[in-house]
Ligand SMILES: CCC/C=C/C(=O)SCCNC(=O)CCNC(=O)[C@H](O)C(C)(C)COP(=O)([O-])OP(=O)([O-])OC[C@H]1O[C@@H](n2cnc3c(N)ncnc32)[C@H](O)[C@@H]1OP(=O)([O-])[O-]
């Protein structure tokens with residue numbers, strides 16, 4: 160099934176299945192990442208799962224990270240059945256001690272870590288004026304603090320071992336066009352700014368840091384939004400369709416692999432042109448903005 164057909168498919172399941180990810184065509188060479196180790200947080204989520212499949216299919220050992228052992232184990236099982244290398248590690252990225260213990264365990268098990276992809280994240284749609292302190296903190300702790308703990312833990316071990324590394328952070332489009340999730344715009348703007356600063360500070364350590372800002376990418380993560388809000392997402396860009404997790408996976412490999420060796424501190428927007436035209440209201444569009452719609 161090609162992406163166009165997939166976009167037209169009406170199915171209760173959102174995004175790409177493991178069977179589809181196992182066989183999806185890719186532009187990258189089969190052994191492009193042979194012998195490397197990649198850590199993918201949110202690796203059992205919609206986008207993280209596509210990233211895990213692609214890195215593993217290119218020869219890397221993929222460590223998928225999340226809070227739900229069953230989801231991670233099921234994915235590792237499916238990857239293993241296709242003959243690619245993967246393992247699971249349960250950790251909450253908000254817990255800095257757990258994150259540090261995980262990186263120590265991974266270096267002991269594999270003797271190397273080459274790439275970190277931070278795809279763990281999320282938010283809930285709500286008018287900002289009604290955010291509770293707990294809700295605000297949950298989104299900032301997950302997306303900004305959690306991502307930072309992962310980045311720092313990876314980088315300290317690369318520094319100590321004089322090992323090069325690359326980090327790809329999956330964020331959201333923060334410039335304009337995405338409304339009803341101001342807490343995540345704040346957190347992800349922090350990650351983008353942090354990545355620019357670290358690109359300079361960590362260049363002497365041979366560590367590159369880049370971000371990917373996806374537009375509307377159909378995944379199970381969309382279930383947190385109302386059916387009415389979701390129905391509008393395909394019309395949030397001039398291509399008038401959602402992207403697929405594979406679009407993000409190929410962008411992640413492009414930035415992490417040697418194809419990205421002269422790119423650091425950059426944010427690659429993969430949104431079908433949505434940042435130039437279009438808007439996404441995760442809470443539904445208020446009447447005030449409807450004008451002549
Ligand atoms: C195209 C469109 C763009 C799409 C972009 C995407 O990213 S796609 C998808 C990407 N994927 C996702 O977005 C994944 C889904 N998202 C999530 O899992 C959460 O949004 C999370 C990231 C905050 C979870 O962090 P966590 O596990 O640390 O937190 P927790 O669950 O324990 O909640 C803590 C507190 O937050 C508050 N609060 C939470 N929900 C709501 C709500 N609906 N309403 C109001 N408030 C809410 C509440 O105060 C709650 O405490 P309480 O009152 O329960 O004691």
Ligand SMILES: NC(=O)C1=CN([C@@H]2O[C@H](COP(=O)(O)OP(=O)(O)OC[C@H]3O[C@@H](n4cnc5c(N)ncnc54)[C@H](OP(=O)(O)O)[C@@H]3O)[C@@H](O)[C@H]2O)C=CC1
Pocket residue numbers: 200201202203204205206207224225226227230250251252253278279280281282301305329330331332372373374375376377378379380381
């Ligand atoms: N899909 C889209 O349209 C867009 C997505 N994004 C961003 O891309 C990233 C991936 O999104 P997507 O795959 O669609 O969403 P999913 O909800 O499918 O995946 C998110 C994953 O993050 C994991 N996760 C969440 N919190 C934590 C935590 N504290 N510690 C460890 N793991 C955690 C979840 O696993 P578990 O709950 O088991 O721990 C889940 O597998 C997110 O940051 C999202 O906000 C950005 C723009 C658009």
